Amino acid sequence: MKTICINCPLGCPLEITEHDGQITVKGNTCNRGRDYGISEYTRPVRTVTTLVRSTDGRVFSVKTSAPVPKDRVFDILERMREIVVPADSAIGDTAEENALGLSVDIIVTGVPAPRQ
Ligand code: SF4
Numbered sequence: 001m002k003t004i005c006i007n008c009p010l011g012c013p014l015e016i017t018e019h020d021g022q023i024t025v026k027g028n029t030c031n032r033g034r035d036y037g038i039s040e041y042t043r044p045v046r047t048v049t050t051l052v053r054s055t056d057g058r059v060f061s062v063k064t065s066a067p068v069p070k071d072r073v074f075d076i077l078e079r080m081r082e083i084v085v086p087a088d089s090a091i092g093d094t095a096e097e098n099a100l101g102l103s104v105d106i107i108v109t110g111v112p113a114p115r116q
Contacts, residue, residue: 001041002016005033005037007033010029013027014026014027014028014040016040018041025037025038044069045067045068046067046068046073047064048064048080049061049064052080052081052083052085053085054084054086054087054089055087056087056115058087058112059112060085060110060111061109062106062107063106064104065105065107068102068104072102076099079096079099079100083095089111091108091109092107094108
């Protein structure tokens with residue numbers, strides 16, 4: 001399997017192989033790349049970010065508190081789109097706990113300017 005490490009701007013090209021149950025990562029410059037390559041091969045995960053509406057119709061940014069399995073990204077995005085946060089939400093507030101039972105919360109990461 002080939003992929004690119006996304007942990008820093010260097011973007012090292014990784015080649016991940018498995019032989020007799022032993023996973024080998026080549027192309028990484030540091031251990032973060034090795035760990036990323038193993039994770040991508042065995043159980044790829046992603047942190048999900050999106051925008052949600054508030055009770056007064058403004059747009060807030062949110063993200064998952066931790067990465068979720070890559071094959072659940074669209075499920076969690078659908079759930080996030082259903083969320084309506086209170087108009088007085090602040091950065092760091094939890095918009096939803098344990099979303100879809102994935103043991104991650106949905107956290108407010110950005111708030112719009114107040115209405116004038
Ligand atoms: S392997 Fe290390 S140096 Fe290369 S992109 Fe990943 S984090 Fe950056």
